Amino acid sequence: MPHVLVLNASYEPLGVVPTRRALVLVLNKKAVCLEESGVLMHSATRAVPAPSVVRLTRFVRVPFRGPVPLTRRALFARDGGRCVYCGGVATSVDHVIPRSRGGAHSWDNVVAACRRCNHVKADRHVSELGWRMRHQPAPPSGLAWRIIGTGHRDPRWMPYLQPYGAEHAVARIDGISA
Structure with a gap:
């Protein structure tokens, strides 16, 4: 099942959840769908477009998360x-x-x-x-790494992740820069 990017009310990326969980948040009016995935989710009485990016309607205070875990x-x-x-x-x-x-x-x-x-x-x-490394290892920084590091990626997420350092992370993943 595809995954959905969840943003705080301030558009700060919070995490990635399964589509079903995101749809429940939208239907309960706890979140607003910002981007649709193009897939329809059907119930007994209606069909709803599946979200790709949702924003919570209320601000959620997130405690300090510390460094990005090494996985x-x-x-x-x-x-x-x-x-x-x-x-x-x-x-x-x-x-x-x-x-x-x-x-x-x-x-x-x-x-x-x-x-x-x-x-x-x-x-x-x-x-x-006598070898050389293509780049020196360093810890990743920025909120976008918490999302990209999960392995779930959707091109529709990039505009929401770019202010948090995603352009460098995505360029590295796609092999654009070293």
Whole structure:
């Protein structure tokens, strides 16, 4: 089932929910549909267009969320699904400074890598091999990363995510910039 972007009353992105949940919010007048997905949802008495983006009618106070959690999906989104060493299709996670040598499992030390590069690098430093990374690993910032890092994306969401850093995140994912 497709997913729907949920915005606060202030148009701040809050999260992604299943279409059914978003439709219930709209039908209960707790949210307003801003973008439609083009699919009709049918009940016994009527057909309603399924939403793609909804905005809550009342402002919801969100507590401080802290840094973006380091997940495999978010890591591949940050690196655009490409190996930071050769630019090939990334299929594994690599620690720049190997954990066996005291490297941490953090945004600054973890990158996406292809199977071949990860195998060749093994538990060595990048400098020992004479390799260069296409970009230095860094933690993602901005509210858009919480949405994009879930792996659910819809082009209709981009105008609502751009003020929160989505253009850089999407460019990285689509391979437009390194």
